[in-house]
Amino acid sequence: MAQDAATVQAARYAGELGGDAPELRRFLADELRAAGIDPARVIVDVAPSRVGWREPIRVSVSSAYPVSIPFLFATTVPLRSSAISRGEVNR
Amino acid sequence: MSWIRDDRGSVMVLTLVVAPLLLVALAGVLQLGALRVAAARVRAAADLATLVAVNDQDDAELARSGALRLSADAIDVAREYFARELELSSPLLDRAADEIAAGADVAAYASAPAYDTLTGSRYDRPTVRIAADVPVRTPVFGALVLRPVTVLHVVAVSSPR
Numbered sequence: 001m002a003q004d005a006a007t008v009q010a011a012r013y014a015g016e017l018g019g020d021a022p023e024l025r026r027f028l029a030d031e032l033r034a035a036g037i038d039p040a041r042v043i044v045d046v047a048p049s050r051v052g053w054r055e056p057i058r059v060s061v062s063s064a065y066p067v068s069i070p071f072l073f074a075t076t077v078p079l080r081s082s083a084i085s086r087g088e089v090n091r
Numbered sequence: 092m093s094w095i096r097d098d099r100g101s102v103m104v105l106t107l108v109v110a111p112l113l114l115v116a117l118a119g120v121l122q123l124g125a126l127r128v129a130a131a132r133v134r135a136a137a138d139l140a141t142l143v144a145v146n147d148q149d150d151a152e153l154a155r156s157g158a159l160r161l162s163a164d165a166i167d168v169a170r171e172y173f174a175r176e177l178e179l180s181s182p183l184l185d186r187a188a189d190e191i192a193a194g195a196d197v198a199a200y201a202s203a204p205a206y207d208t209l210t211g212s213r214y215d216r217p218t219v220r221i222a223a224d225v226p227v228r229t230p231v232f233g234a235l236v237l238r239p240v241t242v243l244h245v246v247a248v249s250s251p252r
Contacts, residue, residue, distance in 0.1 A: 001131050008135045012142065054147065056175065082179045083135065084172065086143045 002035030003042075003061055004081045010044075011059040011083035018089030019050035019057065028061070037063060051087035058084045115235065122231035129183045129227045130243050136176030137221045137247035144169035144199070144219040145249040159251045161217045165199040169219050173197075177225070185226035185240045195223035209246075216250035 010028045017024055024046065029039035043062040051057040060082040068074035147162040162168070174192035181188055196209065200218045207214065209222055225243045233239025 001128060004128075004132060004135060008139055011139065015143070015146075056172075083139060084175045084179070085139065086146065086168075086172065088146055 003032070003037060003063060003079055004083075006031035006035060006037075007059055007061045007081035008083045010061070011057070011085040014046055014057050014059050015051070015085035015088050018052075018087050019048070020046035024059075028059075032061075051089075053087050053090040055087045056084050057087055058082060118231045119235060122229055125183075126227065126229055126241060129180065130245075132180045132183070133177070133225045133227070133243050133245050134247070136173060136180070137223065137245045138249070139176055140169045140173035141219045141221055141247045141249035143172045145217070145251050148251065159217055161199050161201045161219065165201075165219050166197045169197050169199070169221055170195065173221055173223070183227055185228050191223060191225055195221055197221050207248075210248075212248070214248075214250060216252075218248060218250045220246070220248045222246045 006028060009031055010024060013027050014020065014024050025044065028044060032039045032042060041063055045058075045060040045062075047058050047060070048055075060080065062078065062080045064076035065079050066074065066076050144165045145161065147165065147168055148159055152158055152160040170192050173195060174188045177184060177188035177191055184191065198207065198209070198220045200207070200214050200220075203214055203216050203218070205214045205218065206212070207218075207220060210220070223245050225245060226240045227243055228239065229241045230239055232241065
């Protein structure tokens with residue numbers, strides 16, 4: 001749920017920036033870190049990377065959440081979050 | 092009457108009785124967790140859809156008077172983006188995202204103050220509101236309490252600042 005929330009905020013910011021940008025990556029990393037998720041273990045996809053005014057932009061975040069029961073098993077659960085916003089930059 | 096005090100085999104009986112109950116409780120808890128995640132996603136979908144619709148201002152009016160006024164197609168934009176957002180969570184939904192969005196009660200209040208007859212709220216800025224019933228699959232509840240679909244009621248409201 002924390003990853004979902006960060007993704008939604010990132011999608012809004014991506015719309016405001018008009019696409020993928022270092023500021024967006026920094027913002028998302030800060031949000032994930034605040035939620036206890038290591039940004040280095042997360043795959044971020046922004047499509048399209050540059051978006052026009054009123055065009056949809058999608059931010060997807062994928063991570064692998066480690067789950068383990070000591071002495072029994074250890075595995076990872078794939079978590080995927082996506083959100084769509086709209087470009088707000090009139091180029 | 093020594094067999095009354097004989098507890099050999101009682102652990103097996105206890106396990107046979109308690110293990111199914113524990114499994115049912117575990118399944119119920121997992122389903123509740125999944126439902127909570129689904130509810131958060133649906134709420135976020137509605138929030139983002141109203142935000143997108145509100146961000147799209149009437150540019151001519153903004154240039155002319157500096158006033159914020161909703162774009163004429165705010166309702167359509169909110170509905171379209173609600174469908175797009177729900178589509179991302181389609182495996183959780185019991186109906187198509189388009190159908191759910193089409194059935195949603197979307198209202199745009201272009202001028203303020205305005206009163207929402209559905210929620211009873213007063214809006215002091217131009218506002219977009221979505222109210223929708225979103226059916227979510229809950230197969231474990233279906234097996235346990237014959238309720239395979241749980242309907243989430245969501246209301247999202249956004250105004251520009």
